[in-house]
Amino acid sequence: xxxxxxxxxxxxxxxxxxxxxxxxxxxxxxxxxxxxxxxxxxxxxxxxxxxxxxxxxxxxxxxxxxxxxxxxxxxxxxxxxxxxxxxxxxxxxxxxxxxxxxxxxxxxxxxxxxxxxxxxxxxxxxxxxxxxxxxxxxxxxxxxxxxxxxxxxxxxxxxxxxxxxxxxxxxxxxxxxxxxxxxxxxxxxxxxxxxxxxxxxxxxxxxxxxxxxxxxxxxxxxxxxxxxxxxxxxxxxxxxxxxxxxxxxxxxxxxxxxxxxxxxxxxxxxxxxxxxxxxxxxxxxxxxxxxxxxxxxxxxxxxxxxxxxxxxxxxxxxxxxxxxxxxxxxxxxxxxxx
Amino acid sequence: xxxxxxxxxxxxxxxxxxxxxxxxxxxxxxxxxxxxxxxxxxxxxxxxxxxxxxxxxxxxxxxxxxxxxxxxxxxxxxxxxxxxxxxxxxxxxxxxxxxxxxxxxxxxxxxxxxxxxxxxxxxxxxxxxxxxxxxxxxxxxxxxxxxxxxxxxxxxxxxxxxxxxxxxxxxxxxxxxxxxxxxxxxxxxxxxxxxxxxxxxxxxxxxxxxxxxxxxxxxxxxxxxxxxxxxxxxxxxxxxxxxxxxxxxxxxxxxxxxxxxxxxxxxxxxxxxxxxxxxxxxxxxxxxxxxxxxxxxxxxxxxxxxxxxxxxxxxxxxxxxxxxxxxxxxxxxxxxxx
Numbered sequence: 001x002x003x004x005x006x007x008x009x010x011x012x013x014x015x016x017x018x019x020x021x022x023x024x025x026x027x028x029x030x031x032x033x034x035x036x037x038x039x040x041x042x043x044x045x046x047x048x049x050x051x052x053x054x055x056x057x058x059x060x061x062x063x064x065x066x067x068x069x070x071x072x073x074x075x076x077x078x079x080x081x082x083x084x085x086x087x088x089x090x091x092x093x094x095x096x097x098x099x100x101x102x103x104x105x106x107x108x109x110x111x112x113x114x115x116x117x118x119x120x121x122x123x124x125x126x127x128x129x130x131x132x133x134x135x136x137x138x139x140x141x142x143x144x145x146x147x148x149x150x151x152x153x154x155x156x157x158x159x160x161x162x163x164x165x166x167x168x169x170x171x172x173x174x175x176x177x178x179x180x181x182x183x184x185x186x187x188x189x190x191x192x193x194x195x196x197x198x199x200x201x202x203x204x205x206x207x208x209x210x211x212x213x214x215x216x217x218x219x220x221x222x223x224x225x226x227x228x229x230x231x232x233x234x235x236x237x238x239x240x241x242x243x244x245x246x247x248x249x250x251x252x253x254x255x256x257x258x259x260x261x262x263x264x265x266x267x268x269x270x271x272x273x274x275x276x277x278x279x280x281x282x283x284x285x286x287x288x289x290x291x292x293x294x295x296x297x298x299x300x301x302x303x304x305x306x307x308x309x310x311x312x313x314x315x316x317x318x319x320x321x322x323x324x325x326x327x328x329x330x331x332x333x334x335x336x337x338x
Numbered sequence: 339x340x341x342x343x344x345x346x347x348x349x350x351x352x353x354x355x356x357x358x359x360x361x362x363x364x365x366x367x368x369x370x371x372x373x374x375x376x377x378x379x380x381x382x383x384x385x386x387x388x389x390x391x392x393x394x395x396x397x398x399x400x401x402x403x404x405x406x407x408x409x410x411x412x413x414x415x416x417x418x419x420x421x422x423x424x425x426x427x428x429x430x431x432x433x434x435x436x437x438x439x440x441x442x443x444x445x446x447x448x449x450x451x452x453x454x455x456x457x458x459x460x461x462x463x464x465x466x467x468x469x470x471x472x473x474x475x476x477x478x479x480x481x482x483x484x485x486x487x488x489x490x491x492x493x494x495x496x497x498x499x500x501x502x503x504x505x506x507x508x509x510x511x512x513x514x515x516x517x518x519x520x521x522x523x524x525x526x527x528x529x530x531x532x533x534x535x536x537x538x539x540x541x542x543x544x545x546x547x548x549x550x551x552x553x554x555x556x557x558x559x560x561x562x563x564x565x566x567x568x569x570x571x572x573x574x575x576x577x578x579x580x581x582x583x584x585x586x587x588x589x590x591x592x593x594x595x596x597x598x599x600x601x602x603x604x605x606x607x608x609x610x611x612x613x614x615x616x617x618x619x620x621x622x623x624x625x626x627x628x629x630x631x632x633x634x635x636x637x638x639x640x641x642x643x644x645x646x647x648x649x650x651x652x653x654x655x656x657x658x659x660x661x662x663x664x665x666x667x668x669x670x671x672x673x674x675x676x
Binding site: 061064138139182184191195199205206207208209213216217218220223224225226227234240241243244247248249250251252266269270273274275 | 399402476477520522529533537543544545546547551554555556558561562563564565572578579581582585586587588589590604607608611612613
């Protein structure tokens with residue numbers, strides 16, 4: 001009886017594979033990537049670690065891939081989108097705060113004066129985050145983020161922010177998952193800012209999203225339990241915080257990691273060189289923004305998504321570096337995709 | 339062609355279901371549980387939320403179940419096993435610390451004087467955790483825990499600690515996963531103490547283990563990146579910290595939660611009453627330790643795993659309460675199981 005099941009199962013698998021796109025993957029799993037060294041590096045690594053018998057074969061349970069978000073999976077210019085959100089919230093709620101007109105950093109935000117805002121430094125930034133991101137329940141905050149995603153538009157591309165994701169990276173996420181990788185977000189962005197939209201947009205569930213966070217407090221009011229966002233930083237998932245966040249949330253080293261800036265350097269280093277006793281292979285990739293026409297071009301001198309030390313380390317250590325202009329056929333998904 | 343695939347697939351499904359145990363589950367998914375109200379409550383809830391068309395049907399993506407560990411999935415007497423580990427480590431490393439002979443809390447530990455140790459309070463506890471759990475890399479600590487699991491034996495049952503897990507709860511984990519629930523640990527225990535052994539013992543991967551943690555720091559020494567355990571508390575995943583930990587790591591409310599003590603009260607409350615706008619059903623279960631012969635009997639007056647406020651709330655709100663002595667046919671897995 002088992003022999004028969006096996007034969008039926010094999011037949012079914014072959015038929016399904018042909019119909020459901022397996023043949024398409026075999027032909028080209030990354031159609032929006034131009035052929036060349038970058039695409040080859042990705043595919044040959046994935047093939048190597050997923051081919052049984054290969055000396056670098058990685059068991060299913062160890063197939064973890066971590067992705068930065070800002071500048072790696074979606075655009076981060078002219079400013080991190082979470083800051084665009086915060087500024088929009090300042091404008092929307094200003095009528096309830098008449099004192100903001102003469103009070104920095106709010107005055108600068110309301111006057112669209114980024115230079116003045118920049119002068120308020122870390123303190124100004126934290127004040128803006130505090131008034132826009134705290135003093136409410138996690139659930140209420142998610143509702144505000146969802147509403148903003150529906151209504152706000154990017155100043156240059158005039159599209160909802162969650163449509164300014166990178167089509168080639170979508171294909172990479174799907175490709176890795178088709179090879180039984182678990183895909184995680186490991187972003188400096190706020191965890192509660194990402195969770196309302198990332199599951200639908202990238203197909204990554206909330207429990208696979210690691211990010212920065214504020215302190216959250218459990219309280220029961222009138223018998224109704226709530227999680228309240230407090231005005232206090234809990235964890236910054238950036239730079240050396242990324243391997244720490246990976247360790248805390250995932251508990252194992254990724255086999256592949258994807259980033260675009262110096263904030264990703266330690267994650268890429270940890271992925272390729274961490275835990276030497278385990279002998280797991282590691283792959284690191286940097287998205288280099290080189291396309292001012294279709295998106296933006298920036299690296300060493302950018303205040304947003306600076307790519308300097310990570311670039312040098314990547315070149316020295318042979319990490320894969322994407323030249324956006326030459327490696328990607330398209331940048332964003334087609335408008336009709338959503 | 340699609341019609342044929344569908345017919346083959348249907349046939350295959352029916353055959354596999356009969357062969358691979360679907361019929362066995364239909365007969366009794368929880369063979370180590372005595373028939374009665376407790377077992378019925380579990381099964382009828384699971385059937386309800388996994389039957390398409392039922393008004394309480396829960397989508398696959400929302401099927402999350404969270405389990406406390408100490409006293410819920412494994413034994414916690416005569417003391418939390420992580421403390422047994424810490425005390426063993428104090429004894430093993432005492433030869434390198436001659437000053438401990440006259441210095442509390444180490445003196446009390448070395449003299450097996452639990453009363454004196456108790457008098458050193460929170461401060462003594464943190465000192466023991468600091469010398470046994472920090473000042474090394476995460477990887478080194480995992481190695482020490484693994485070694486202890488292989489060599490240490492429980493004082494009463496003379497078995498490795500990771501064999502003193504509850505057979506009926508193993509069946510519950512397998513049952514829920516067969517119904518496409520994702521099973522998570524949400525424990526007051528240390529996350530790095532749990533991760534080396536839980537994946538093998540419960541079939542729960544590291545990224546589904548939430549627990550208390552210390553601060554971890556990323557450092558590169560001689561080109562080798564390491565995660566170092568620092569002597570500073572990061573997060574206590576207990577009491578009101580459990581819904582906070584669930585929110586931070588998982589990002590959604592569980593549909594089912596399992597605990598045994600007052601430290602689980604808020605998690606059970608959050609699971610059954612949190613996020614009212616989502617209208618997800620919620621199920622809460624408390625393991626009540628009533629079996630002094632086969633395990634231990636304790637509740638309101640116990641220093642370890644006290645069950646007092648959570649019991650009252652559970653009775654009032656109709657949570658399912660396991661009477662270990664009467665509900666469980668066996669406590670631990672058979673010796674040959676490992």
